[in-house]
Every structure is written in C-alpha cells, then in structure tokens.
Amino acid sequence: MSEDACDPSVSDAEVDRCFSPISDVKAVALGVSGGSDSMALLRLFAEWVARNGWNGSGLVLTVDHGLRDESRAEARFVADVSAKLGFEHRTLSWDGIKPASNVQAMAREARYQLFAVEMAKSNAEVLLLGHHQDDQVETFLDRLTRGSGIYGLSAMASESALPSSKARIFRPFLEFPKQRLIASLLERDQNWCEDPSNEKSAYKRVRLRKLAQDLSTEGLDLKRLTKTAERLRRAAAAIDQWVAAFMDEYLRSHAAGPVCLPFSTFSELPEEVRLRALARLVQRVGAQDYSPRLVKLEALDQSLRVSNEHKATLATCVFHKQGGKLFVWREMGREPPETLELTGELSPIWDGRYILTGSPHAFGEERFLGPLGLFPGRQRDLGFAWPTDWPREAFDAAPAVWSEDGLHFVPGLLEDTLGAHYNCAQVLRHS
Incomplete structure (x- = not known):
C-alpha cells in the first residue's frame, strides 16, 4: 500500500x-x-x-x-x-x-x-x-x-x-x-x-x-x-430495444435450434440495427457469450445483401439466404457438438444451447445425447417427416437422444414413447 x-x-x-x-x-x-x-x-x-x-x-x-x-x-x-x-x-x-x-x-x-x-x-x-x-x-x-x-x-x-x-x-x-x-x-x-x-x-x-x-x-x-461512454450506452440500449421488437415480430424459431426471418424486412432495417440483429442471432443460435467483431458483422451483412442466394458462416453459425428468407443454424464444422452418454438423473447444458431434463435409465438401456447429424442410424427411417419449409442441413446440429434401438427424441421433430420422458429447453443468451 x-x-x-x-x-x-x-x-x-x-x-x-x-x-x-x-x-x-x-x-x-x-x-x-x-x-x-x-x-x-x-x-x-x-x-x-x-x-x-x-x-x-x-x-x-x-x-x-x-x-x-x-x-x-x-x-x-x-x-x-x-x-x-x-x-x-x-x-x-x-x-x-x-x-x-x-x-x-x-x-x-x-x-x-x-x-x-x-x-x-x-x-x-x-x-x-x-x-x-x-x-x-x-x-x-x-x-x-x-x-x-x-x-x-x-x-x-x-x-x-x-x-x-x-x-x-x-x-x-x-x-x-x-x-x-x-x-x-x-x-x-x-x-x-x-x-x-x-x-x-x-x-x-x-x-x-x-x-x-x-x-x-x-x-x-x-x-x-x-459521460461519453454512458451516452453511447444509452444509444446502444435504444438499438437493442429496436432489435428485440423486430425479433419478437418476425423471427421464427424451431425447437430443434434453427431460426429464420423474412430477408426483405430485415434488409430494410438501418445498417446499425441490422448489425446488432446479426450479432444477437450469433449469440442465440451459436451459444456465444460475446458478439463477433464488428468488422466481421459488417462483412457478413454486405455479403448477404449483394446476392439472392448466399451462404456464409460466422462464429459457429451458418447464415443461408434462400427463397426470400434468412435461415440461421448451428454449424457442425470441424468441432461438432459433443456426444454424451446419459447417466443418472440429469440436467446437463449441452453445447451451451440446451438443458436436457428426464430419466435416461427409465428403460434400463444406454442413452446418448448428441447432434442429430452424428446419429449412427441416420441413414435409415428416423421415425419423423422432415419439415419442408426448412433446409434439412439446418437440423444436423439439433440435439438428439438415441440408443441401440434407434432415435428416441429430437425437440420439435420426434417424441416417441421413450422420448416422452425428456424435455429440452433452450438456453437463450446475449451480453
């Protein structure tokens, strides 16, 4: 001292x-x-x-x-x-x-x-x-x-x-x-x-x-x-409120993780609001604690606006502009979400995105929680019909519960007699 x-x-x-x-x-x-x-x-x-x-x-x-x-x-x-x-x-x-x-x-x-x-x-x-x-x-x-x-x-x-x-x-x-x-x-x-x-x-x-x-x-x-920083924070809070209102009205979310919104409506937003909306999408869909660097958000925004069909990745998220919509989902990438063996009464946070609750041993067999795209039996009948209004690859990183007997649970897609014993709640975040 x-x-x-x-x-x-x-x-x-x-x-x-x-x-x-x-x-x-x-x-x-x-x-x-x-x-x-x-x-x-x-x-x-x-x-x-x-x-x-x-x-x-x-x-x-x-x-x-x-x-x-x-x-x-x-x-x-x-x-x-x-x-x-x-x-x-x-x-x-x-x-x-x-x-x-x-x-x-x-x-x-x-x-x-x-x-x-x-x-x-x-x-x-x-x-x-x-x-x-x-x-x-x-x-x-x-x-x-x-x-x-x-x-x-x-x-x-x-x-x-x-x-x-x-x-x-x-x-x-x-x-x-x-x-x-x-x-x-x-x-x-x-x-x-x-x-x-x-x-x-x-x-x-x-x-x-x-x-x-x-x-x-x-x-x-x-x-x-x-005082300058406080005034900028006040302006940022106003933009956040604008983004939140836009998301509430236009963002469509699937229980398995992907989201989409009408691109024409999104593109009409002022640039600063669009950039913040993209940052929020990354944090929500990719389970990121922090927003990407501004220069990367600006590059993504520009690339989405120059072509009718476009796909880009940023911070574990895929942005796919197709058919007048902007789809966003968690990418599999080189480091896909981990696969866990479910043991005992559980409530693990999986991939930073979901909290799974249930009784994995209610039926006395090994259960696994992992991305749907890594389910060993994905080439056979999965027991559900793929949604026609979402890209199929948007569900590759969706949370799935399976055993040797097959696929049991995917939120919003499959809930069989065994999967009914599970519940998956999304962890929503932003800074």
Whole structure:
C-alpha cells in the first residue's frame, strides 16, 4: 500500500445505494484479488451487510494465476481478511501452460471461467466485482484503438451475464473514481496488495492509463470520457430495444435450434440495427457469450445483401439466404457438438444451447445425447417427416437422444414413447 488520497471516501449512504440492487439475492460471490479496488469491495460490502442485516451468503474468491511469485501470498492475505470479516474464502488456480502474448486478456477469460465453475458449486447467483470509473475510461480507450463501434465504446454495464454461467456480474462502483475507493481503505487502515504489473508499460492497459492522464490535462478528463461512454450506452440500449421488437415480430424459431426471418424486412432495417440483429442471432443460435467483431458483422451483412442466394458462416453459425428468407443454424464444422452418454438423473447444458431434463435409465438401456447429424442410424427411417419449409442441413446440429434401438427424441421433430420422458429447453443468451 503506497498511495495518498485527496478524494473523499465513499459514504455509507452511497454504499447502501450501490448494493441495494442485490438486497434480495440469497448468495453472492466476490472476486477479490487483494488489490485496492477489490479490497474496497470486500470491506464496503461487509459493512453494508452488517448495517442492513442482509441474511444471504457471501463467498470470497481469489484466483491465483500463477504468473507472479507473490500471487500465493496475496491469496492468503485475502483469505485472512475474509475470515476476520466472517466470509468463506476459496483460492482458485489457473493451471496449465500460460500464453506468451495477450496475457491479461487470457487471464481475465480464465478467471471468469473459474468463477463460473465455483459459483455453480455454491449456487451463487451474482458475482460482485470492483470495477470503477477509471476502468470505464481504460476500456473506452482500448476499444477506441481497436476501431470498435457503438457497442464496444458503450459504458461498462453495471449488470451483465457471467460467461458460461447462469449467474450475473454486478459492478456496484462504476460511478466512483479509483481514488475514492483508496480513500475508503485509508480511512479504515485497510492494507491492500500492489501488483507490479500495473506499472509495466509492456501492458496496453498501463499505457492507456497514462494516456488518460495526459488527456485529462487537455480537458478530456475521467468524467467527460465516462459521460461519453454512458451516452453511447444509452444509444446502444435504444438499438437493442429496436432489435428485440423486430425479433419478437418476425423471427421464427424451431425447437430443434434453427431460426429464420423474412430477408426483405430485415434488409430494410438501418445498417446499425441490422448489425446488432446479426450479432444477437450469433449469440442465440451459436451459444456465444460475446458478439463477433464488428468488422466481421459488417462483412457478413454486405455479403448477404449483394446476392439472392448466399451462404456464409460466422462464429459457429451458418447464415443461408434462400427463397426470400434468412435461415440461421448451428454449424457442425470441424468441432461438432459433443456426444454424451446419459447417466443418472440429469440436467446437463449441452453445447451451451440446451438443458436436457428426464430419466435416461427409465428403460434400463444406454442413452446418448448428441447432434442429430452424428446419429449412427441416420441413414435409415428416423421415425419423423422432415419439415419442408426448412433446409434439412439446418437440423444436423439439433440435439438428439438415441440408443441401440434407434432415435428416441429430437425437440420439435420426434417424441416417441421413450422420448416422452425428456424435455429440452433452450438456453437463450446475449451480453
């Protein structure tokens, strides 16, 4: 700890307002590295719990990335503070070979994956993170250098989906600059850990942080940059509402996965709305947590508009323009959805797209869940008639349950006397 604070600390009233959206949540996890931001999150959350009588459970999670010698000691430090505050603590390890480049981004992705797995074990509904106003500005500048559009430049959302999870991320401190969080720690004589990588100019985030300081001297300070990002987020929300209304009216979905919409109506949308609609289709049909890069969406949109018949792939999805319709389905590709042997009472998320419930051993035989296109007996009579208004290949990656006796269940296509014991619900997502 080596900082002086001139800014005021975060008041109790501000803390109460920040955490009020989770007052009805029963179980949360806190991502705490030991740095100033996350330690402020831990201390202020503990005070909010005590002050408001919140009766949920809080689990503190620290990820040891194995990138620095100090990381293990930092995890122990967080564990000690957590115990004193009355919270359970767990240290998670990022194992395996570490990347030679893009380390911070890869570490962040690994961190979220570890959080998702541990939260599922504990039934935690919300992940609390200590992101603040300075992080907003660094993200804005980073995405500006990448040529991002309105969505990439939008303000970081206070609430968002946790990748590969049913849980949500909640960031209560986005309105506060980092110095106010530090002031709160100093006021409480609370130590924190300094990560030396935060000062290494080899990392882009560090260079952007220094750039933000230079811009501030020219009048483009944290507040103005944050306000710009917030206004872009407001515009993005309006486009999202437009896209949602369009999808509700025109999108046709099959229970087995593919979707379609009238291309002429789609093509009449403004370009920015079309691009967002394509992104949402990728996330929905391909079970993607994130939208594809804007340049790829622009290329797809252009290719669909220049010919009457066209087929293209993007991020595990096939886009097929045919007969005045745009069909979208999950592609088989080089990495088709996995085939699972069903064991015991189940509710697995398959291919990130479906939750299967039922009793696979109700009839005492081996059952498998996999893509219809890989069903071993697909060359014989499948027990259903193919829909005439959908391309047949649109169902290759559809979820199917089979055994040695044949095909038993495909949502929307087949439900025999055995398949009737299954139910498949789609997992719909977007960022």
